[in-house]
Amino acid sequence: MICAARPSIADPFLPKKIKEGRVEDIRECIGCNICAAWNNISAPIRCTQNPTMGEEWRKGWHPEKIAPKSTDSHVLVVGAGPAGLEAAHQLGKRGYRVTLAETAAQAGGRVSRESALPNLNAWARVRDYRLGQIAPMVNVDLYLNSELSANQILEFGADHVALATGATWRRDGVGRHLRKPIPGADSSNSFSPDDIMDGKLPEKGSVVVYDDDHYYMGGMMAEVLAGEGYQVTLVTPGLCVSSWTEHSLEQEHIEKRLVGIGVEILPRHSVLSLSDAVVQLKNLVTGETLQRPGSLVPVTMRLPNDALYDKLVADQGKLDAAGIKSLRRIGDCFGPGTIAAAVYEGHRYARELDTEANPDGVPFKTVKYDLELGG
Ligand code: SF4
Missing domain, CATH: 3.50.50.60 (FAD/NAD(P)-binding domain)
Structure with missing residues (x-):
């Protein structure tokens, strides 16, 4: 039971997937202990592999289900690291047409580099699970060796652009x-x-x-x-x-x-x-x-590797003329952090695309306590 704890955090549907023979759909724990760390600093639990962990009630994020798309938008995701891969995977699940462009010859970004370090080979599961999920999706195209300039992004014809271009030490x-x-x-x-x-x-x-x-x-x-x-x-x-x-x-x-x-x-x-x-x-x-x-x-x-963002955002007129409705930085490109944070941001981007945020609200549920004073 103890050994099953972290694998069940990373994938609460682990037993069901084993029972159904869907082994390739299992989101394997990478042993990073981010879950333990967040517990030890008294913060809401997080999981590198499962960005819905701790948000099931608070945000209504189901680990396996996500709302279908609400428009026929085409989304360009630039960078196939943890944030880009998670965004493309979840956008693909929602039914959006997604193009994922990666400069390097291999997907994974920092997890590919870091998984080559001593004893960190399990980090590669962050990449491999998502690549495995994206592979059969006919609405998601991954292009490796495909560095994009600001002009190429403008000319691409996407409705939404997410920049997940990582960070540099x-x-x-x-x-x-x-x-x-x-x-x-x-x-x-x-x-x-x-x-x-x-x-x-x-x-x-x-x-x-x-x-x-x-x-x-x-x-x-x-x-x-x-x-x-x-x-x-x-x-x-x-x-x-x-x-x-x-x-x-x-x-x-x-x-x-x-x-x-x-x-x-x-x-x-x-x-x-x-x-x-x-x-x-x-x-x-x-x-x-x-x-x-x-x-x-x-x-x-x-x-953050945000030079591309700075170039694009400098000319709103060009973005409008290109028909780009939104331009976002996600993951380390927005704020360098843990791999867990990058995956979370990629997931959040995909969940919230084409949804209206309430400017007066908070992006999670709260409990209202009725106090009976003197009662
Ligand atoms: S945070 Fe890391 S160690 Fe904890 S369950 Fe998730 S992948 Fe496993």
Whole structure:
């Protein structure tokens, strides 16, 4: 029963689908523990794979059912990452004609990249479940290797455009702790997590990973680089490595793993500068400065890939002339966050397309309590 908990959150219809032999329709849990994390921070439960989790009553979102389309609109979704795939899948279920355009040769966006990291191969289920669902839909077309310019989007002829173009890790160290770029972080000795995931690695030797993101990516970069033979120092302003993962019950495991592979961990430290392949550090408790040789990998925050949106929105006249009724950013392109948040936004976009929002209401149900004063 315990083992069935998370799989049932990811797909409450798991037993029914097994009984009916619909194994390919099962939305498999990816083991990310976002459900546990949201519980631990006393927030409404969320699930990376099942965006309806926790919204069944509040928003009336059924995990398997969605309202049919209310118009014959054609929707162009740009970007086949978690948000784009979920939007295309649910719009397809509603019966809309959907074109999903992806720049890369493979769908999945960040989940494809991150699922190649150590022990994250289950992340690919976010992509594979949705690709499997979209494949038989005659009203949904997926085009890979298809980067679209603003002009091509205008000329495409879609009624609605959703931009799900993701986000990019910044490499200048700006984040929660440092509000200005690290001096020297614009040199060739600074590498972002995207660089590392693309196989663009520092010169062999030592490397400092500066983690001010506090989720899994800092620890992951340290593990990848240690595995490649680098001498790795993980520096974080946090109280411990990957401190946010205490919520997802992973912190102890990450720390033990990094210590086990020889990563030096310096909590409550920050980076002062990078110069001539020397990283200057500062102990945030004592103020003492120290240094480590090598390159720098800042893991701090991501910036939305929203240049396409800025170009399109700059000329409302062109959007009107092209017949585009709505232009929306969804997922990391709107606000970089968890994969769960991107899937949720993609789902919400599809649910709410062609519906009228009440400007005076809240987008969920509330309970009205009648108080009998003195009664
Ligand atoms: S949040 Fe992650 S671990 Fe929890 S049920 Fe969903 S996919 Fe599984």
